[in-house]
Amino acid sequence: MALDEEIAEVDALIEARFRQHPHAQVNRSLPGMGAKLGAEFIAATGGDMAAFGRWTGWPSTPAWHPPRGIPVGSAVPSADPAASIAG
Numbered sequence: 001m002a003l004d005e006e007i008a009e010v011d012a013l014i015e016a017r018f019r020q021h022p023h024a025q026v027n028r029s030l031p032g033m034g035a036k037l038g039a040e041f042i043a044a045t046g047g048d049m050a051a052f053g054r055w056t057g058w059p060s061t062p063a064w065h066p067p068r069g070i071p072v073g074s075a076v077p078s079a080d081p082a083a084s085i086a087g
Contacts (some may be wrong), residue, residue, distance in 0.1 A: 014039050023047050 015035035018024050027038040045051040 011036065018042070021047065 018035045018039040021039075021042055023042060024038060027033050027041060028035075033041070
């Protein structure tokens with residue numbers, strides 16, 4: 001029983017520390033992202049989403065096709081809808 005209590009204490013410490021991070025609320029809003037996984041995600045990326053590089057869509061998904069006017073490997077699409085429509 002002492003091990004269970006110690007694990008619970010460590011889990012509580014991880015969650016408390018995780019909640020202090022500026023990106024904690026955003027990470028927790030992702031489906032399936034709890035305190036431990038969120039803390040691991042921040043530790044792996046340093047909280048910097050640039051660690052993932054440029055947006056490339058989802059080419060590993062078999063039925064995925066690039067959105068019209070957005071070439072795979074391009075930067076994040078423009079906020080201007082007219083700019084992303086192929087002529």
